Amino acid sequence: MSIKDSNSVILMAQEAKVASLKLSLLPTSAKNAALRAMAGALRRNQSYLIKENAKDLAAAAKKNYAKALIDRLSLNEKRIKEMAQCLLDTEELKDPVGQILSVFKRPNGLVIKKIRVPFGVIGIIYESRPNVTSDCVGLCLKSGNAVILKGGREASYSNQAIVFVLTKALRRTQVPSAAVQFISSARRSALDILLRQEQYVDLIVPRGGEGLIRFVAEHSRIPVVKHYKGVCHTYVSDMADIEMARNICWNAKVQRPGVCNAMETMLVHRHIAHRFLPVMAADLRKAGVEIRGCPRTRNIIGASVKKATERDWTEEYLDLILSVKVVDSLQEAIDHINMYGSHHSDAIVTKDHKEGEHFLKSVDSACLYLNASTRFTDGYQFGFGAEVGISTDKLHARGPMALEELTTYKYLVYGAGQIRE
C-alpha cells in the first residue's frame, strides 16, 4: 500500500473521530431526520444503485462465482426498498444514548449517575451483501457513533454507490457526513492500517468468513467484538415431545444451513434414540442432509451412515451435513456442548421444565433455547430491529448486537465541593 493510501485511511479515521464527538451530542430528533433523509435518498437513486451493482455482478459472472454468492450480491428494486425500510425501522427504535442505567447517592452526598454513551467510531469489516452497508450506517448513526466501513472487493461498486448516496443525503441534515467513511481499497494492507488506528477508532466488528475474522482479531489493536463460528447444538432429551423435536431439528438444520445459527450437531438421549432417530433421519435424508453418526447412532439408523470423527464435533459445516451423537444423560449433553461448541446458540427439547432450566443455566453460550429452534439468534428476530453482528465474546456484548450493544457508559458524579479524606 502506498504512503498516500495509508495516509488516506488515517485521515478518514481522524475525520470520523471529530464527527463522532459532534454526533454524540445530537438529539434523537436530529438523528431520526438523518435516517429519513437517507431512506428517501436510497429510493430516489434506485436506478443509479442498480446500474453500479451491475458492474459488480458482471465481474462476479466473469469470475464464475457461486450462484448463492451472486444472489447475495444482487440489488434490485425490492432489495433497495428493504434497505430504505430498515433505515425507517431504525428510526422507530428507542435511542439508547443518554439512558440512565443507574443512579445512586453516596453517604458524603455525591450523586453518581451511570449513563449510556456512544462508543465514538466503529469500524465494520464485512463481505458480500451490499445491504449490510446501509443497515450498519443506520444502527451506528442512531446510536451516536461514526462508522468506517470496509466491504468486500466483490461488492465494491455497489457499496461505494450506497455510501455516496447516503453521505450526500446527510449533507442536508445535522449529522456530519464525515460520520460515514468508506474504505474503497480492497487490499488487506488498508485493513491493516485501519486496525492500528486505536487512537481514533473505538470498536471493530468483523462480519464474514472465519478467515477474515481471525485476521482481524489477530491484527487489531482496537477491541474487536465477533464470533468465529457457530457450532450450534440441539439436545433431544428423553423427556422430549418427539413431534416437536422433529420440527425444531429440521428447522435448525435445513431451513437455511449456510448461516451461523444453524444446527451442526444433534445430541439425543439414549432412552429416546430408538424412537426418535429413525423418523428424524428419514426427515433429514428427504431434505438431502448427510448424517455423520457416533457408533450408537449408526447402530440405530444403519451402518451406511458415515462415521463421525472427533473432528466432526467441532466442525461448522454451513451445509446440509449433521453430526449426531447418542448421550447417556443431560450432563453428558451439557459437557459435550461446553467442550466442543462455539458458545453461540444451543437448544434443548424437553417437556420437563426443571431439566430445561438446568440446561439453560449450565451451558455457557450466548443464546440458549428451551423448545425452540436455534435459528432465532438474530437481531431482527430478537426485536432489536437489525444487528451489526452476533458475538460469542463475553466481553461487552454477547449474542445479537444492535443499538444498545453499540453503546458504552460513563459515570457522572455530581458534587458540592467534596474532597477525599
Next chain:
Amino acid sequence: MSIKDSNSVILMAQEAKVASLKLSLLPTSAKNAALRAMAGALRRNQSYLIKENAKDLAAAAKKNYAKALIDRLSLNEKRIKEMAQCLLDTEELKDPVGQILSVFKRPNGLVIKKIRVPFGVIGIIYESRPNVTSDCVGLCLKSGNAVILKGGREASYSNQAIVFVLTKALRRTQVPSAAVQFISSARRSALDILLRQEQYVDLIVPRGGEGLIRFVAEHSRIPVVKHYKGVCHTYVSDMADIEMARNICWNAKVQRPGVCNAMETMLVHRHIAHRFLPVMAADLRKAGVEIRGCPRTRNIIGASVKKATERDWTEEYLDLILSVKVVDSLQEAIDHINMYGSHHSDAIVTKDHKEGEHFLKSVDSACLYLNASTRFTDGYQFGFGAEVGISTDKLHARGPMALEELTTYKYLVYGAGQIRE
C-alpha cells in the same frame, strides 16, 4: 521456562475452568459461607502470614527498595484484620449472578430473558500489595468466577501464604478450592503462557505499572480490561467558586499523588486565572508541588515556574508535579482533555450547572466530576465494596470494576416448539 512449569500453568487453567463451571451453579449462601470461612482463616493464621511476609520484607530491605514500596508490602495485625473484613464486606454485597437484566416476549410467543452470569475464569496480574490477593479472591468467588492470581515477585512469600490459607479454608465449603489458583513463578514466561490459555481463561485484569499493563495487553490472546494510566484533569471555570476550586484541586493533587485518580493537569479559564492562580500556586508550593506552566500561567505566577512542554500534557507524574494551562473557553478545556487525557477521571469546578452538564456530556472519560475531586474514582468510594481494578476501556467495563463488572450475560429463550419461517 521449563516444559514442566509450562504444563503446570496449563493444568492450573484447566482446573480453574472445571471449578468455575461448578462454582457458577452455587447459590449465594454457599458463596457467602466460603467468604466467611476464608475471613476466619486469615484471622486465625495471622502469625503464620506475618512470618511469611517477613521473608519478603527482608528481601526487599536487601534490595534497598523505596520506603513507600516496603510500606505497601508490609502485613501486620491491623492489615490482616482489614483483609478479613473486606471478605466479610463482600459477603454483604448483592450477588449479581442470575439477575434478570431484561425480559421480553416476541410476537411468536418466544420469551427472552437476559440474565447475568459469571465470566468463568478470571486472571489477575498484579504487583506489590498482598491484600490485593484476598480482595480479588473475594470479589471473583462472590461473582461466581474462578480466579488465577499472579502477584509480583516482591510479595511472593506473602501471596503464597495467603492463597494457602484461603484455599485450605475452602476445602470445608462447597466452593471448590481449585477455584483459586496461584502462579508462583515470577518469570514473564509463566505469564506469557497464562495469556495464551484463551480456551480456559475468559478475562485478564492487569494491575500495576504501565509497563506491566502494556506487556499484558500486547501478549494476551484473552480479552484484557485495564487502564494504562490516569492523566486526570480539573478544569476551573470562570464561573467557579474559588474556595471550592482551591480545595478540590489541592485534594486531587496532594492528598495522594501516586495514584491513578490524582490530578496531573489543571486547566484554568483566563477570566479567573488572575484571581485563582496566585492563591492556588501558593497552596501547592506549600505542599511541595512543582508547577509546570503554559506561557500565560508563567505570566501570572512568575517566570520562575518551569515551562510546560507538549509532553507534559500527556504525562502521568504520579508525583508532586502539576502541569497548568490557561484556556480561553469551556470548549478549549473539553478539547484539551479529549485530546491529551487518558479518559480516566476529569472534573469541572463551576457554579453554572448548565456549563457543568455540557462538560460532563462532552468529555469522553470513564468518570466525570462536577464540583468534586477526581480522587473518588475507586470501587470503595463508589459503594461497590472493593474493586479488581479501574478500566479506561470502553468495552464491557468502564471505571471501577467490582462484582457486576465481573459478570457477563446470556439470553435464555423459552419456546413452545417455535421454528423460524
